[in-house]
Amino acid sequence: MHPQAFIVQMCSTMSAEQNFNYLQQQLTQANLKQPTLVCLPETWLCFNKDGVTTLEQSKSNHLWVEKLAQLCRQFGIWLAAGTIALPSENTGKYHAASLLFNEQGEVVAQYNKIHLFDAQVQDGSGGYRESKFTQAGSDVVVVDSPFGRIGLSVCYDVRFAGLYQQMMALGADIILVPSAFTTVTGEAHWLPLLQARAIETQCYVLAAAQVGQHDNGRATYGHSVAISPWGEVLVNAKTELTNIECQLDLSELQQVRASLPVHQHNRFKSTFYE
Numbered sequence: 001m002h003p004q005a006f007i008v009q010m011c012s013t014m015s016a017e018q019n020f021n022y023l024q025q026q027l028t029q030a031n032l033k034q035p036t037l038v039c040l041p042e043t044w045l046c047f048n049k050d051g052v053t054t055l056e057q058s059k060s061n062h063l064w065v066e067k068l069a070q071l072c073r074q075f076g077i078w079l080a081a082g083t084i085a086l087p088s089e090n091t092g093k094y095h096a097a098s099l100l101f102n103e104q105g106e107v108v109a110q111y112n113k114i115h116l117f118d119a120q121v122q123d124g125s126g127g128y129r130e131s132k133f134t135q136a137g138s139d140v141v142v143v144d145s146p147f148g149r150i151g152l153s154v155c156y157d158v159r160f161a162g163l164y165q166q167m168m169a170l171g172a173d174i175i176l177v178p179s180a181f182t183t184v185t186g187e188a189h190w191l192p193l194l195q196a197r198a199i200e201t202q203c204y205v206l207a208a209a210q211v212g213q214h215d216n217g218r219a220t221y222g223h224s225v226a227i228s229p230w231g232e233v234l235v236n237a238k239t240e241l242t243n244i245e246c247q248l249d250l251s252e253l254q255q256v257r258a259s260l261p262v263h264q265h266n267r268f269k270s271t272f273y274e
């Protein structure tokens with residue numbers, strides 16, 4: 001048995017309690033085998049209307065982090081907890097923080113979303129200005145796990161190939177892209193971007209997404225996917241409120257890399273190390 005990924009597609013509400021309970025329910029029903037890497041979407045814990053509320057909540061979200069640690073121990077899972085708002089030191093803002101927990105409930109990595117979505121998308125939203133309350137992260141984060149080496153990213157990051165080239169240079173095997181994509185940009189760009197990242201880096205790409213009409217007034221694209229290092233969409237949750245699973249086979253990764261050695265052929269590689 002290969003290790004597996006369990007990707008939870010969610011339609012998060014403005015209630016953290018409700019969203020946490022939903023997650024707990026999904027894990028209880030799933031009867032997961034070990035080792036499993038559970039992946040959650042961006043803003044899964046609380047999908048608010050305004051940044052002021054999120055900023056206020058960020059001050060006490062460490063309490064949810066403790067509850068998540070408990071879940072990891074209870075179910076024996078690794079958990080890539082999408083994003084949670086956590087305080088940013090001395091900036092008056094919060095980080096869109098992506099935490100990775102091991103099965104002991106220890107936080108083994110924190111990645112803070114680097115690229116912020118300040119964009120005028122014609123989706124009736126009136127536009128997005130994520131940087132108003134979110135402090136951009138600055139560090140690329142890659143961490144070892146029983147599943148392979150995991151590179152962390154979030155949503156809008158997927159448009160910036162340079163980030164993934166850095167992960168590749170740092171030896172990533174699995175790339176995570178928890179998201180809350182808009183429906184308009186999702187239809188046009190979501191799958192091609194994710195597939196391109198998988199093909200270029202020859203990594204598994206696991207993207208847990210928000211889906212549907214949310215009580216904060218937003219609509220999101222869904223289509224959580226697992227993509228192979230060959231770029232094949234292995235499983236796609238489309239617009240269902242459902243979970244998807246896939247096996248993570250590192251020998252597949254080696255085979256793709258041996259047959260098409262772009263890692264060795266990359267003449268820009270040194271740029272990313274220096």
Ligand SMILES: O=C(O)CNC(=O)[C@H](CS)NC(=O)CCC(=O)C(=O)O
Nearest residue numbers: 043117128130155156180181182185
């Ligand atoms: O603000 C929140 O509460 C949660 N965060 C999000 O929904 C973020 C920032 S607004 N969404 C994206 O990055 C969408 C990117 C996207 O759709 C694209 O790149 O096309």
